[in-house]
């Protein structure tokens with residue numbers, strides 16, 4: 001049965017390549033690219049003036065930026081936004097137990113001496129009540145990994161931190177395993193740049209209907225985000241019954257999920273995963289775009305990975321879920 005489904009999918013895939021299948025898309029969304037993890041001179045370990053960081057963020061192609069300085073809110077006493085870059089409220093709660101980004105609040109009490117999950121939860125609870133969006137950062141970093149794994153309650157998980165390394169790959173695998181087990185924490189990326197802000201990666205590509213801090217944070221927590229190495233390369237769109245990437249729709253007979261990937265580099269490898277594992281793999285020799293209609297009768301979610309080569313990731317999407 002599964003083999004049959006894969007065969008059908010590949011037929012549709014090839015058809016899609018030539019006929020440009022398009023389903024009715026819910027309108028009004030556009031992409032804002034952003035960095036959710038970045039440091040300036042307000043952090044003890046960066047010397048780059050904040051104006052320069054924001055300017056170079058714009059030049060690097062980002063539309064929004066969270067300055068996530070270590071254990072300080074001093075940078076939030078004024079708004080550093082420019083015409084190019086919307087600066088949203090950020091803070092990196094840097095502790096021996098874990099590093100946690102806090103978004104959306106401008107006043108955050110400093111308490112770096114946190115050694116356990118219990119202390120972390122106690123610290124975060126009142127912030128959560130004030131509407132903070134909480135992200136676990138670089139959980140498998142060789143030095144600054146999370147001492148309590150993924151046990152913390154969180155809104156976002158930083159799957160891709162800076163240059164893609166083994167630990168990011170491990171986080172991607174852990175995240176997939178959590179999805180299979182039914183735990184969904186929307187994935188993000190962050191450059192964690194402390195210098196060289198002009199040349200940094202990755203990019204969050206967030207589907208919003210307006211450019212505001214609130215709209216961005218809401219879209220992130222809904223998983224309307226795919227993460228890429230570059231701002232000008234392939235883009236991923238997922239839609240099913242009027243919902244988009246990150247969302248959940250009830251299953252109905254004959255339902256398909258529409259996945260559209262545009263601006264694919266020649267030779268790029270497409271992998272689509274479901275809760276059953278790798279569902280589809282295809283090398284786009286010529287480059288261009290994919291239009292896929294995937295059968296949803298056997299899966300709880302689909303998600304997309306794009307690889308520039310076997311070991312260089314280009315990007316990945318958040319999942320889209322089917323409720324059976």
Ligand SMILES: [Zn+2]
Pocket residue numbers: 092094099137138144
């Ligand atoms: Zn950190």
Ligand SMILES: [Zn+2]
Pocket residue numbers: 037038039068092192
């Ligand atoms: Zn950091």
